[in-house]
Amino acid sequence: MGEVAATIQRLNADGMTVLFTEQAIHQSLITSHRGYILESGRLVLSGPSADLLANELLQRVYMGLDLEAP
Numbered sequence: 001m002g003e004v005a006a007t008i009q010r011l012n013a014d015g016m017t018v019l020f021t022e023q024a025i026h027q028s029l030i031t032s033h034r035g036y037i038l039e040s041g042r043l044v045l046s047g048p049s050a051d052l053l054a055n056e057l058l059q060r061v062y063m064g065l066d067l068e069a070p
Contacts, residue, residue, distance in 0.1 A: 005031045025062050029053050037062060 008018050008031055022028040029035050029049040037045040037058065045058055052058055 025058070026053070 005027060008020060012018050012033075020028070025035075025037070029052055032049045035046065035049045035052045036043060037052070045052060045055065
């Protein structure tokens with residue numbers, strides 16, 4: 001998603017609002033200002049991307065991170 005992310009960031013920096021959907025949650029959130037997490041068509045989490053990246057539920061359930069591993 002590197003080239004796509006760079007294009008999205010460039011368009012956004014030029015003042016364009018960009019809406020995109022992506023299953024790569026981490027990459028999407030580091031590219032965006034705001035995120036919306038959908039599950040089976042229902043909104044389950046939303047907010048500023050930095051807040052979502054720090055959300056333990058999102059990390060564990062949607063990103064598969066083991067928060068208790070050394």
